[in-house]
Amino acid sequence: MPDTRNVIVIGSGPAGLTAALYSARANLQPLVIEGLEAGGQLMLTTMVENWPGHRDGIMGPDLMTEMRAQAQKFGAEIIHGNVTSVDVCSSPITVKTSDTEYRAKALIIATGASAKLLGLPSERKLMGHGVSTCATCDGYFFRGQEIAVVGGGDSAMEEAVFLTKFASKVTLVHRRDTLRASKIMQDKARANSKIAWMLDSEVEEINDTGKGEVTSMRIRNNKTGIRTEVPLAGVFVAIGHTPNTALFRGQLELDANGYVITHDGSKTNVAGVFACGDVQDHIYRQAITAAGSGCMAALDAERYLDHIPEHLQTV
């Protein structure tokens, strides 16, 4: 039987690594299972300008490398691997990866959220062949070409501006006439002459699945009903995120959109199980709020372990 850990952290974005840092400094020797998308969403960004303490900004991947090293410095054990199943009701809690089973007295869930897709069959077929959810990865392949970004939030603005470094023209497609993005990000995008706007517009189809590459998209204006065929070489989808909670369905209380419901800080409905970061936050979704909630989860877990019920002490 494997050793029982004090704390296992699932996920390695700002929430998971901050939880790891705090629980390592509390001498709890946390184990972090970093997951397939290790480092979280910041690994897909470029310059982060709203992380306090870096007045000139810091590159997202660099920030995550630093956070990881800082957690390790204080004794967090971070392993590559993807959790395949969890039993939060067993005592101790069990967490399985494809090749190992781990046990812990407390669990911190920091599995974050992953990019949402439009849900068109053509989008799935052309993923990696002109359709992308990662501007920083794939923008490079569209030098001198016309592309589109779908979405109206901060990520969509950031991607559109970033992509103008490569593309000759970026069309921003959004289904409403107002944007969800913050004013500073909107202003940056609006000031960029390479960005064209198609508001009140929805992507109906991405062509050409027959050829296996993106050649155009069909846009429908949802106010006028008019359809337009826009020739382009790439479509970047930035329409938001969906929480990674498939592992916990049926075990933890989730809201209608699949987010883990927390109360009194980071507590879930199961004692000893805590959640932090985007997996439980559909409102703020910032690196700094994720890190803050990771700290809360570590402190809550520490307090729980100090007052663990007698009958669980033996495990």
Added chain:
Amino acid sequence: MATENAQALNVQTFTDNNFDETVLKSGAPVLVDFWAEWCGPCKRLGPTIEALATEYAGKVTVGKLNVDENQNVSFKYNVKAIPTMLLFKGGQIVESVVGLTSKEDLKALFDKHLGA
């Protein structure tokens, strides 16, 4: 640390210049991982690629191709996203995987083509 270095040693470096010789003319199946320095997910995939190179040493050749430095091969195979992994057998693409993928899924692909 020592084991990490040893694992990295098993990962080949493919280029525009050596691609024909090391990939297309190889007797063994070859996994080519298209990547770049500025691609976060590619870096995340690094340890998986290194582990596979070690586990399948002598059976599957595993290596990386930097798309920045080797645009001919990237263009030839119409790579539009990274990471992209192409598995070659006898000079032909037999599997194509785009995006972050678990070690288990890649192993399943390897085993499928080794078994045949």
